[in-house]
Amino acid sequence: MIRIICPGKTEPKELKILQDYYLMLIKKWTKIEIIEIKAKSYKDECEKILKAIKYKPILLDVEGELFSTEEFTKFLLNNLNFGIDFIIGGPFGVCEEIKKFKKISLSRMTFNHNLIRIMFLEQIYRAFNPKFNK
């Protein structure tokens, strides 16, 4: 079970279409869910993210551990049975309590938080697709 916890809806609609496309592909291999957090403030967002966590929490963070596609595939498949909650922060980042979780990084570059969702889904898709995960 993979869950991606992130604040707000995926915008613009082009990214939402790509998100739905990758979710459809990934669902052939595993259960995956996007948990969108609706919050009134930064503090509220932090509390709601923490409350939403059910499985092993992993924060996607520019300063986290860098994986190759192959390394990420191993990491994902090794942890899948226990369930993983990946957290993607919003435009203002995440609070200190969330920053204490294990952090993995897609890039040393900072990307738009909506684009990151698609990049990450593409990587999850690759992890399951034997054509791409090596």
Next chain:
Amino acid sequence: MIRIICPGKTEPKELKILQDYYLMLIKKWTKIEIIEIKAKSYKDECEKILKAIKYKPILLDVEGELFSTEEFTKFLLNNLNFGIDFIIGGPFGVCEEIKKFKKISLSRMTFNHNLIRIMFLEQIYRAFNPKFNK
């Protein structure tokens, strides 16, 4: 002047819309052009990419130098006046002759070559936008 040389059209249409959106934003700051290479074969593609190069060639490659957004911003702005030709390979990668160029990397992970275009345009946009480039 920034040129991005890459094989084939940007697909699906959602990525093309995002590409056009970022190009429109970046053009407020600099000249930028996407050079799409139409080729009959891998060899033909390699030759046409080499022929298309006019400025300093930089290959986007998973094994290239990793930059943060801040480092990439400096690199881009320092080289902009001379003109830069960024090369993004297709699904089969690039030939040995192109692999000899300076290589920079957006991530240690491999991404879909069409998605990479959007990720890279987003990074160029960030480099020019004072809200994001630090």
